[in-house]
Amino acid sequence: MRAIFGEALTRLGSMNHEVVVLTGDVAKSTGVMGFAKAYPDRFFNIGISEQDIVGIASGLALSGKVPYVVLFAPFLMRAWEQVRSTVARASLNVKMVGTHAGLSASDEGSSHQALEDVAIMRALPNMTVLVPGDRREIAEATEAIAEVNGPVYMRLGRDENVSFLEGDRVFRIGRAVPLSDGHDIAVFSNGAITAEVIRAVEGAKISAKVVHVPSVKPIDRETVVAAARETGRVVCVEEHSVIGGLGSAVAELLSVEYPVPVRRLGVDDAFGESGTNRELLRKHGLLAECISAALAEIIGRGAS
């Protein structure tokens, strides 16, 4: 993911000369070295000082630049108050990219696993929150966020490299993408986990409408409500806490627009731990076979 993002960022740098990249001693790990080498005068490694970095990005944005703040997602959260008080409050044109989100920092353990970032960023007025997962989608999103004026948080994992979207232009802010038709249940997911959801549904004998929702805020109200209406039952799957993420966003929307049972699959109000990425995803029920079992159980229960 970070490699795809890094390449897209370098490409963007050649097209948009106002783009400036800021990082905090994680240039190599976040994939921005290509940009640093191509545009050394527009690249700033500020050191391990996330709060300062967000402030500097604010000043750049106030002067017409398009700063990309690229940090590990868990430590970008350290500067959440700066994001709230300055970036979001003044709706500044700062693009924040958090890599190593979810359980993708795996063996580093819970200190390095961001499972609350979508929740806290989503709570901020003016903020756009994106969780792309498909490789082409990540590349397109990296460029698309420079086109909108306002703060954006884009959440990325580490080494996931999946491709599940088709078509010419796969990403648009505020758009969800239906991936399959089905009438038993609607499954909303985002990030690379959508690839697991697709496998889960392919292997199971259920009729599921899978919808990929990379844009958590703004959310695609029409597509989400339509899917709920068609199926009458909803499951959300994400590599995030079940509190405050995509599942919450969908539940908040549907509770008003079309109330149906919503089940949220994710990390169930817990911190992570060390392990391989697959081990952790299995433990938290986020691998295809786990999702498949959960879906069967939910549908079975609904029928009985």
Place this chain on the structure above:
Amino acid sequence: MRAALEVADQQYVTEVHMLRSKIKAIRRSVLEMSAAAESGLHIGASLSCVDIIATLYFMKMRHSPYRPDWKDRDRFILSKGHAAPALYAVLAEAGYFPKEELKTVRALNSRLQGHPDLRTPGVDAPSGSLGQGISIGIGMAIAAKQRGSKSRIYVLIGDGECDEGQIWESLATAANLKLDNLVLIVDRNGWQLDGRTEEIKRKVPLTGKIKSFGWEAYSVNGHDIEKILDVLDLCELAEGPVAIIAHTLKGKGVQFMEDTNEGHKMRLSNEQYMDALKELEEAY
């Protein structure tokens, strides 16, 4: 040549004289706001830095109330955002918005929020949460350099604000980037919300600490506008970021609150307001 210098000298004397009369009007505005705002405001912290802000806007900064978004303007960041009344009074005096609007400070739907906000004409950066102004100034200083602009960035912080870790992150960054278009002014009034700054968390030796981060640093009497001007001139010759430690009195000019925490946040009673106006008349 000699005649030209004499003219310049005389012009300087005139300008300083005019600045003094502006400062008198601005101080009166701050007092009016302090009497008008129902829930009170941070009058002490405003009166300690009002001379500095006025000197910047009327003698030093290149800016225009007719073009608040002029790209090459100099910028001012009030990092100690609770002194917003001082900034608002200066901006109104400079013509960014009508002076009558000042009394709407802190009222619902007012453009003059409790702490600086971009909805106010002339405000260059939002603040209110302490410790963030230098970082924002660094971003602006970098952007100015990238544009090849001569724009200079002035950041005013409080001494109590130096408790924030981000202040020290940003001091290190600015020195590292050798930003010679960035000037920091510390309003060293010796007070913070809960008491004396040195009792809450020791700041001394503040000048030494800032210098040790790679900044040039000077001390000045923050109520002596000619001294402030001299040191601001000096800043333009620096090869990196410069800090000015401006020694000030919290509540300067209002006897009952001068160098106390009485006026941290309060509304002036009618009697206090009249007394303060009388003091102002006597002082100027």
